[in-house]
Amino acid sequence: MTTIGILALQGDVREHAHAIERLGASAVGVRRLSELDAVDGLIIPGGESTTIDKLLRIFELFDPLKQRLDEGLPVLGTCAGMIMLASDIIGAIEGQRSLGVIPMTVRRNAFGRQVDSSEVELTWRPDGSTMHATFIRAPWVESSADAVEVLAVDEAHGGQTVAVRHRNAIATSFHPEIVAPGATPDDRVHQVLLDLVASRR
Numbered sequence: 428m429t430t431i432g433i434l435a436l437q438g439d440v441r442e443h444a445h446a447i448e449r450l451g452a453s454a455v456g457v458r459r460l461s462e463l464d465a466v467d468g469l470i471i472p473g474g475e476s477t478t479i480d481k482l483l484r485i486f487e488l489f490d491p492l493k494q495r496l497d498e499g500l501p502v503l504g505t506c507a508g509m510i511m512l513a514s515d516i517i518g519a520i521e522g523q524r525s526l527g528v529i530p531m532t533v534r535r536n537a538f539g540r541q542v543d544s545s546e547v548e549l550t551w552r553p554d555g556s557t558m559h560a561t562f563i564r565a566p567w568v569e570s571s572a573d574a575v576e577v578l579a580v581d582e583a584h585g586g587q588t589v590a591v592r593h594r595n596a597i598a599t600s601f602h603p604e605i606v607a608p609g610a611t612p613d614d615r616v617h618q619v620l621l622d623l624v625a626s627r628r
C-alpha cells in the first residue's frame with residue numbers, strides 16, 4: 428500500500444491524513460529521518476513557515492529532507508508548506524530558509540490582514556472544473572519559472588497563481604484538506620500527489 432508521510436512538526440496533520448485515507452492510501456506522521464525514509468510521498472502542511480523552518484533544523488531534518496526532495500520524493504506543500512517548497516520568499520523573516528524545490532517566488536501573507544481567511548471558487552485548470560478553496564493567511568505565487576505548471580489562479584483576488592506543479596512537487600496557497608461543514612470532501616489535490624507517487628514507481 429502507498430504510504431504518505433505528513434510532516435508533523437507543526438500544523439494541521441490530521442485533516443491531511445483523512446484525505447489520504449479517503450483515497451485508499453495510508454498516512455503517517457513524520458518527525459524523524461527514519462520515518463521520512465519509510466514513506467512514498469510527503470505532505471508539508473500549513474502552519475507557520477518560520478516555525479516549520481526552525482523545527483526542521485532543530486530536528487536535523489532540513490538537509491536530508493531537501494536531499495530526498497531533490498532526488499524526486501513526491502511532495503505536496505500547502506500554505507506554509509508552499510512557502511517551504513519555494514526557491515524565494517518575499518516577506519521572509521531574517522534568516523528564514525526554504526527548501527528550494529520549486530523555482531518560484533512566493534509572497535507570504537499576500538492577501539493582507541483584512542483577508543486573514545477567505546473562501547473562494549477557483550478554476551482547477553487540469554480539467555477546467557470549479558474548486559472551492561479555503562485560504563488562511565495565505566501566500567501567493569508572485570512569479571515562477573516557465574517550467575512550473577499553473578494548476579489554479581484566484582480570479583476573485585486579481586488572478587494570482589495559487590496552485591502549481593513542478594516535477595515531483597505540488598504546492599497550493601489554500602488548504603485542500605479543509606472540508607467545509609456539510610460539504611463533500613474534494614480530494615483532487617491529494618490525488619495529484621498520489622498520481623505523482625504512482626508515476627514514480
Ligand SMILES: NC(=O)CC[C@H](N)C(=O)O
Pocket residue numbers: 472473474475476477505506507508510535536563564565566
Ligand atoms: N495557513 C498557513 O499555513 C499560513 C502561512 C503563514 N502565514 C506563513 O507564513 O507560514
